[in-house]
Amino acid sequence: MDESMIKSASQGISAGCGVRVVSGERTGYAYTDDLSADRILHAARTAALIASAPAKATVQGFQKSQARSLYPVTLPSVDAEISAKVELLMRADKTARAYDPRIKEVRANYADELRNILVVASDGTFAEDSQPLARMNVSCIAKTDGNSARGTSGGGGRVALDFFFGEKTPEYFARESARQAILQLDAREAPAGEMEVVLGPGWPGVLLHEAVGHGLEADFNRKKTSAFAGLIGKRVASEKCTVVDNGTMPWRRGSLNVDDEGNSTQETVLIENGILKGYLSDKLSARLMGMANTGNGRRESYEHIPMPRMTNTYMLAGNDNPEDIIRSVKHGVYAVNFGGGQVDITNGKFVFSASEAYMIEDGKITAPIKGATLIGNGPDVLTRVSMVGNDLKLDEGVGTCGKDGQAVPVGVGIPTLKVDRLTVGGTARKDPGGFMQ
Amino acid sequence: MSPTELETPKLGTDLKEVAQDIVARAMKAGASAAECVVREGDEFSTLVRLGQVETLKESGSKSIGVRVFFGQRAASTYSSDFSKQGLDRMVNSALELAKITSEDPYGGIPDASQLGQLSGDLDLYHEDVYSLPGADRIDYARRTEKAALDFDPRIKNSEGGSFDAATGRKVLANSHGFVGEYRRSYCSTAAVPIAQAEDGAMQRDYWYSVARTLKKLDSPEKVGRIAAERTLRRLGAKKVKTAKVPIVFDPMVSTSILEHIFEGINGDSVYRGASFLAGKLGQKIAGEIVNVIDDGTIPGGFGTSPFDGEGIPTRRTVVIENGVLKSYLLNTYTAKKLGLQTTANASRGLAGTPGIGPGNYFLQPGPKAPKELIGGIQEGLYVTEFLGQGVNLVTGDYSRGASGLWIQGGELTYPVEEITVAGNLKDLFLNISEIANDLEFRGSVAAPTLRIDGLTVGGE
Numbered sequence: 001m002d003e004s005m006i007k008s009a010s011q012g013i014s015a016g017c018g019v020r021v022v023s024g025e026r027t028g029y030a031y032t033d034d035l036s037a038d039r040i041l042h043a044a045r046t047a048a049l050i051a052s053a054p055a056k057a058t059v060q061g062f063q064k065s066q067a068r069s070l071y072p073v074t075l076p077s078v079d080a081e082i083s084a085k086v087e088l089l090m091r092a093d094k095t096a097r098a099y100d101p102r103i104k105e106v107r108a109n110y111a112d113e114l115r116n117i118l119v120v121a122s123d124g125t126f127a128e129d130s131q132p133l134a135r136m137n138v139s140c141i142a143k144t145d146g147n148s149a150r151g152t153s154g155g156g157g158r159v160a161l162d163f164f165f166g167e168k169t170p171e172y173f174a175r176e177s178a179r180q181a182i183l184q185l186d187a188r189e190a191p192a193g194e195m196e197v198v199l200g201p202g203w204p205g206v207l208l209h210e211a212v213g214h215g216l217e218a219d220f221n222r223k224k225t226s227a228f229a230g231l232i233g234k235r236v237a238s239e240k241c242t243v244v245d246n247g248t249m250p251w252r253r254g255s256l257n258v259d260d261e262g263n264s265t266q267e268t269v270l271i272e273n274g275i276l277k278g279y280l281s282d283k284l285s286a287r288l289m290g291m292a293n294t295g296n297g298r299r300e301s302y303e304h305i306p307m308p309r310m311t312n313t314y315m316l317a318g319n320d321n322p323e324d325i326i327r328s329v330k331h332g333v334y335a336v337n338f339g340g341g342q343v344d345i346t347n348g349k350f351v352f353s354a355s356e357a358y359m360i361e362d363g364k365i366t367a368p369i370k371g372a373t374l375i376g377n378g379p380d381v382l383t384r385v386s387m388v389g390n391d392l393k394l395d396e397g398v399g400t401c402g403k404d405g406q407a408v409p410v411g412v413g414i415p416t417l418k419v420d421r422l423t424v425g426g427t428a429r430k431d432p433g434g435f436m437q
Numbered sequence: 438m439s440p441t442e443l444e445t446p447k448l449g450t451d452l453k454e455v456a457q458d459i460v461a462r463a464m465k466a467g468a469s470a471a472e473c474v475v476r477e478g479d480e481f482s483t484l485v486r487l488g489q490v491e492t493l494k495e496s497g498s499k500s501i502g503v504r505v506f507f508g509q510r511a512a513s514t515y516s517s518d519f520s521k522q523g524l525d526r527m528v529n530s531a532l533e534l535a536k537i538t539s540e541d542p543y544g545g546i547p548d549a550s551q552l553g554q555l556s557g558d559l560d561l562y563h564e565d566v567y568s569l570p571g572a573d574r575i576d577y578a579r580r581t582e583k584a585a586l587d588f589d590p591r592i593k594n595s596e597g598g599s600f601d602a603a604t605g606r607k608v609l610a611n612s613h614g615f616v617g618e619y620r621r622s623y624c625s626t627a628a629v630p631i632a633q634a635e636d637g638a639m640q641r642d643y644w645y646s647v648a649r650t651l652k653k654l655d656s657p658e659k660v661g662r663i664a665a666e667r668t669l670r671r672l673g674a675k676k677v678k679t680a681k682v683p684i685v686f687d688p689m690v691s692t693s694i695l696e697h698i699f700e701g702i703n704g705d706s707v708y709r710g711a712s713f714l715a716g717k718l719g720q721k722i723a724g725e726i727v728n729v730i731d732d733g734t735i736p737g738g739f740g741t742s743p744f745d746g747e748g749i750p751t752r753r754t755v756v757i758e759n760g761v762l763k764s765y766l767l768n769t770y771t772a773k774k775l776g777l778q779t780t781a782n783a784s785r786g787l788a789g790t791p792g793i794g795p796g797n798y799f800l801q802p803g804p805k806a807p808k809e810l811i812g813g814i815q816e817g818l819y820v821t822e823f824l825g826q827g828v829n830l831v832t833g834d835y836s837r838g839a840s841g842l843w844i845q846g847g848e849l850t851y852p853v854e855e856i857t858v859a860g861n862l863k864d865l866f867l868n869i870s871e872i873a874n875d876l877e878f879r880g881s882v883a884a885p886t887l888r889i890d891g892l893t894v895g896g897e
Contacts, residue, residue: 005539010516011530011790013523014500029494043496049571050493082537105709131544141711141831148710150831190836192859192895193679223486226598227639305492342825342838346631346641347674349855351825367851373836373857375834375895409564423676425827425836425857425895 001089001108004097009082018302019044022284023051055122062126065264067404068257070250071158071359077112077134080161085110092138092170101180102185105141106177108170110134112161119262123283125261130159133253133409135398139174142181151180152355155396157253167398173199180337180356183368190357190372190426196332197374197422198325198360201393203338205412208243208313209401210341211378212236216270217296217308217403218285220345222330227348227379228276236276237382240318244270244325245280247295247311253397254312261297261306265306268294270313271382282308300406310401314413318388322416327363333424334358334365335374348378373425381419390418452477455501455519456610462528463505464612468535469614470506470546472747474785475499478605479815481567485578485683487586493575494877502787505531509540515787543773547747549613551769551779555751559619560737563650566602566624574600577626577657584661585630591672592665596629596641598657607742609785615748622649626657628664632672634759640671642822647879649737666891667821670842674852677843677896683817684889685844688818688875691884695800697862698729699882700830702756703782703793704771713833713863714762722762724869727756728805731766732798733781740797740881746785751796754780760867768793800884803872807886810871817844818894820858833862839894857895864891 001007017040018031028050030043076296077085092108113135119127137154153176155168164170199207212228215219220226228236237243247265249255256265261283269277281289285308298309326334343351353373359366394413401410450818456473463471479497483490501524502515512534516527582598602624610616627645634640642723644664646655687696698714706712714722723729733751735741744750747769755763765775768783768791784794824838836859842849873886 005541006537007539007541007544007788008511008513009534009538010513010515011534012502013515013526014515015499017515026490027492029492029496031496032502033498034519046495050490082534086537105711141709143710146495148713148831150711150829184832190859192893193858194897223596224594225639225641303496303498305494340826344641344824346639347671347854349824349838349840351827351857353825353827353836370832371827371829371836372859373825373838375824375855375857376840377855388480410688423855423857423895423897425838425859427836427861427893429861 001093004093006086006089009190017043019047020305021047021050021267023202025288026050027244029304031303057122059122060124062120063124065125065127065258065262067127067129068248068264070248070255071132073132073160075160076114076132077161078114084161088136088164088170091138092174095171095174096138096140096178099175100142100182102142102144102182103140103178104143104365106138108136108138110136113341117260119258119260121262125262127258132160132257134159134161134163136170136173137398138165138177140177140181142185144185147185149181149184151177151184153177153180154398157251157397158255159251183356187370189428190369191333191424191428192426194421194423196329197419197424198329198332198334199414199417199419200334200336201391201416202413203395204335205395205414206338206341206352208315208414209310209410209412210343210352211376211381212243212270213310213313214343214403215345215348215378216280218279218281218289219308221279222285222289226345231276231379232278234276235274235383236379237271237274238385239274240388241271241274241385242269242316243313244269244316245296245310245313249312252312252394252411253399253409254310256311259295259297260299262428263293263295263297265295265311272308280308280310283305298408300408304406307404309403309408310410312394312411312413314392314394315415316387317390317392317415320387320389322389322391325416326360326365327390328387328418330362333369334360343378349375350378351375360394369426375423375425381422384420385417386420387418391415452606452608453610453616454544456608457616458611459501459503459524459528460610463503463531466528466532467507468532469508472504472546473501473610474787475501475608476605476787478603481574482599482601483575483578484597484599484752485575485582487595488579488583490575500787501527503527503531505535506545506831507535509542510535510538511541511544511790512538513788543770546611547749547769547779548611552613552615552748553750555615559741559743561649561741562604562620562622565651566622574602576783580657581626581628581661584627584658585665588662589669591669592630593633594631596631598628598661599626601625606610606776609744609748611748617744617748619743623682624648624651624654626654626660628661630665630668632668640668640674642668642671652889661684663714665805671840673853674840674854676855677853677894679896680894681891682894683814684891684892685814685817685819686887687819687821688884690823691887692882693823694887695729695798695882695884697828697830698866699766699795699798702762702765704765704767704775705793706830707765708771708774712830717762718765720762721760723757723760723866725760727757727760727869728801729799730754730801731756731780731782731796735797738797738881739878740795745781746783746791749779749781749783751781762795766793766795777800795873795881797878798882799876799878800872801875802885804875805871805873807873807875810873810886810888811844811849812847814844814847818853819844819849835862835865858892859895860892865889
């Protein structure tokens with residue numbers, strides 16, 4: 001919905017089959033979106049060209065895996081009445097426009113999918129899953145005479161349509177989007193340079209995803225291309241930090257009953273009280289590295305080769321009171337909403353971009369500041385975490401992670417965190433006495 | 438609207454006929470206008486790491502999408518299933534879906550008088566991208582990686598060397614009788630070496646060559662060597678103090694400035710007022726030396742096509758002339774919204790309404806060599822890579838992670854990293870003060886080395 005009109009509606013179906021042949025460290029891959037037997041056999045023969053000789057092991061029979069049910073929707077949203085989806089958008093549009101007369105543009109969209117997968121492998125794997133995914137998004141532009149600003153909000157998960165009529169309504173997302181746009185109208189210059197940074201709970205967990213998550217994916221560590229390679233058992237965070245990846249949380253966007261190699265997902269401890277405990281692995285890296293398979297083999301679709309990916313990655317709650325954390329900061333930034341992020345896993349440098357942030361001055365949250373990129377070094381940023389809140393929250397269900405051109409849905413979360421030193425990429429230069437406007 | 442009565446689809450290799458057939462079915466079912474796209478592609482890719490083949494991938498795919506109008510209501514559907522049932526379902530779903538959309542007075546396909554395509558060979562397709570035998574393709578990847586690994590003992594690891602080839606066919610048909618088709622080919626080779634310093638710190642960078650024909654692809658040895666050089670010069674990088682200094686953008690990142698301009702002047706952002714450049718037609722928005730062109734007609738170009746995503750012949754558009762905004766880039770819908778003519782920049786995916794995409798979109802080069810730009814700076818930053826997307830076109834706020842080399846006394850000195858570059862795009866475009874002569878197309882968007890003043894480098 002755009003300009004209070006349903007301007008476009010679209011739907012589609014794609015189906016296909018991918019065949020992967022693994023021989024030592026070599027992978028052959030072919031896929032087809034024509035599901036006739038001869039095309040699938042052709043794909044299999046093409047993929048098998050990678051192998052130098054016929055397989056030594058023969059298939060022993062298939063073991064159907066005992067599936068969990070993390071997203072037991074009775075009516076997948078793709079089959080729900082379209083009129084109900086239109087209603088969501090109309091309600092979002094109305095709420096956002098009513099929020100403040102300065103809200104001039106509202107776009108709301110809703111998307112859902114149902115992904116049916118079947119994974120069969122020569123090691124006996126036989127796994128099926130039906131994975132619903134729904135999301136709605138509202139973005140607003142606020143305008144005054146000389147000024148414009150935008151706000152955006154959204155959420156969802158592996159949920160049925162009723163989620164948006166009960167738990168998280170279009171009004172909730174619309175108000176949040178409009179609030180951010182209005183707030184940004186008065187934002188002042190962000191500071192530049194190293195300073196104390198407090199991250200709000202929830203979506204700012206994108207810090208973990210970029211700073212440590214990618215660097216702990218096993219493929220990079222097998223190839224020793226990650227700044228985290230060889231650091232298992234070493235301190236990579238302050239002892240207040242325990243970070244997990246958990247694919248088993250009901251209804252969550254990043255959750256999966258089975259990964260794209262047919263293995264059950266699990267909760268994997270990555271960092272425990274500051275010590276690096278493990279990597280996220282798939283079949284290939286688990287075998288080649290002689291480690292356990294953590295069920296993190298994921299792929300975007302049948303067109304893609306699986307690789308180790310995150311599911312829901314978050315830090316466990318600590319003992320600090322969020323108000324005390326703010327109070328402890330003399331001069332710093334409080335960042336509560338973020339756009340995306342990116343990491344160079346080899347040198348460990350990562351960024352994430354704040355879209356809603358405030359100055360903290362003498363222990364008090366003061367003026368909102370303009371969006372700014374925060375930049376740090378993955379292997380040591382968490383060593384500078386001095387306070388961890390008791391308010392763990394996961395994001396609303398909007399995250400999509402890209403790696404090697406493959407996009408997969410993920411979740412992130414943190415409690416309120418204080419990082420003692422992080423570089424903030426604003427434009428206002430630091431003064432001995434504070435920040436210049 | 439009743440479901441269409443369908444005859445057995447004629448499914449030969451002629452995708453044009455399939456597309457026309459789908460349009461005819463939609464019209465027969467009562468649509469007032471319809472448009473169908475078909476895409477077909479093949480891809481091959483191989484990655485060699487530390488001399489060993491790591492992956493080999495080879496595949497073909499085909500998909501189809503339809504957009505229908507009932508008066509001013511529109512909907513679209515797509516499918517990868519070309520069976521009779523699959524195509525029936527696709528057309529019928531589109532007809533059904535159009536019931537729930539709104540009357541949009543600006544909706545519709547282009548007028549028949551606007552449709553057409555460039556004639557003659559645009560040099561977009563060369564069979565030779567697949568001409569190498571499998572073993573030779575792998576050898577290309579192997580040689581590219583080897584050239585990088587052999588360049589210097591500090592290159593100790595690698596994410597591999599690769600060789601990719603792909604061909605794609607696009608077909609578009611609509612209910613005004615337009616039908617067009619073109620094929621394009623690509624091949625590329627790349628290397629991603631990793632260098633390690635004595636203290637164990639690692640750096641990674643990459644280089645690649647891409648072309649529509651093997652004949653124009655750079656040699657694996659050249660690609661590997663440049664990748665190694667780019668990686669090595671990052672070793673020992675440090676942070677710098679927060680400062681306001683002149684910044685020189687390497688061509689690999691200067692294209693991002695053109696992309697921000699594109700984001701700000703495409704019709705979608707303009708009619709919504711989602712860009713600070715909306716309404717600035719005829720005004721000075723960039724430094725006087727800035728001339729930006731979009732040209733979808735350049736033979737062999739990466740952004741060339743005989744017609745755009747709506748079946749309108751591509752053209753050359755002057756976007757910025759001597760710093761003055763001369764034209765937005767538009768498709769039919771946004772042109773109507775703004776009371777202007779389309780610039781034939783419609784881009785069409787399988788589903789949804791057409792978006793806006795660049796043709797060959799570039800910044801005209803200036804007179805000086807890149808070295809001379811750097812030579813004129815006492816203290817400054819040469820950016821080679823950006824990290825993250827901290828750009829807001831509504832406000833112009835700009836803040837990105839960066840790495841590169843520090844300029845001192847007109848020379849590139851030590852590498853820097855973990856810094857930010859920030860400012861506002863309004864000033865940034867106006868402060869483009871020098872443009873070098875090294876324009877090279879490595880994709881559909883291209884810009885030479887350029888200098889921008891007034892940005893803040895955030896560090897310690």
